[in-house]
Amino acid sequence: MKIGIVCYPTFGGSGVVATELGMALSKRGHEIHFITYKQPVRLEQLSNNIHYHEVNVPEYPLFHYQPYELALSSKLVDMVKLHQIEVLHVHYAIPHAYAGYMAKKMLREEGIDIPMVTTLHGTDITLVGNHPFYKPAVTFSINKSDVVTSVSQSLKEDTLKLFDIKKDIKVIPNFIDISKQDNPFTDCQRGLMASDEEKIITHISNFRKVKRIDDVVKIFYNIQKKIKAKLIMVGEGPEVSVAKQLVNELGISSNVLFLGESNEINKILCFSDLFLLPSESESFGLAALEAMINGVPVISSNTGGLPEVNKQGYSGYLSNVGDVEEMAENGLKILKDKETLALFKENAKKMASKFDINAIVPLYEEIYENALQLV
C-alpha cells in the first residue's frame, strides 16, 4: 500500500509513534510518505519506500499566524496525486485531521477518493482539543475521518465523554520495537553517570506542565534522603527552568543531571534503575513503555491510560496524582534490595513485551484495508 503519514516531527510521543509505525510498515513492503514540516526526529533513514515531503509555510507579514493547515492540505493534495498515495493516516487531531479532511474534499473534486485514518494521541483530546475555541473543529474532523483510532481505552472513553462523537473509535495501543532494545551494541556506560552504590532514577518528557516536573523533583528528593541516588532528566520544555530552580532550592544540584533532548534514549535507560512519570494526565505513557522494555520499573500516577501500561506491584507502582510521598515510598520499596529490584526489572520487561510492534502493526494494516473499502 502507499500510505501518507502526517505527524508532528518532534520528540513528542505522537510523532515517535507515527515515525516508528511508518518505518515498520516500510519494512513490511509498504511505501510510506511522511508529510510534515521537518524530517521526523526518529526517522532513521530515507529509502526506496520511505519518503519525506516537507510542508513549507511561506512567511507573509500580513498574517499574524501563518496558515499551516492551508499549506498542509495543499501539500497533501499534491503528494497524493504525484505518488498515488492510497491512504492518509493523520496522527494527532489538531490540525492534522482538519487539514486531511480539506485535502480529501479537494481531491474528491478531481475524482480521487482517499480514506483518512485519524489516530488520537492524548493532548489533542484532553488538553488542547477540548478547549472551547477548538472543540467544534476537532469534533467535526474526528467525525469526518473514515476510521478513528485511539492509543488507549482510557483515551477512547475520554473522547466519547468530552466530544459528541458519532464514529466508532478503535483502540490500538502504542507499541515498542523490542529488537532495538536487544541491540548487543548498546554502549551502557553506567559508570559515567553514577558510582556503583548510587541508584539511577530517570525522567524523560517534553517538560510541559502536564508532566508535573516539580513532583519528579520532590519524589527524587524524598528518595535520596534514604538512599544514594542520581536523577537524570532528559528532554526540553518550559518546565526545565522551574525544575532547575527547585533542584537548587532543595540543595540537590550535585545529584541531578539535565541532559536536554536526546536521540539515545536506550543508552540512558539501559543503566536506569527507576523511571518517574507522575503526570497530571497521560493517555498512554510511551516514555514509561520505553523505560519498561529496557527493564526499568515505573513509578507513575494512576491517571488516564497509565494503568493499561504499568501494572501495580508488578512492573512498578501507581499512585494518585500529586501523592509524591507515596510515590517516593514505592520507589524505595523497589530499590530497597538487589533481589526486589531485579524482579521488578524483569517484570517491567515482560509487561512491556506485550506491546510488541509485530503484534500491533498488522492491526493498522487491517484498518487501512478496511478504510479502503469505505470510499
Ligand code: GMT
Ligand atoms: O505528552 C507528551 O509527551 C506528548 C504527547 C504527544 O502528543 O506527542 O503525547 C501523547 O501521545 C503519546 C503517544 O501516543 C502518549 O504516549 C502520551 O501519553 C500522550 N500525552 C498525554 O496524554 C499527556
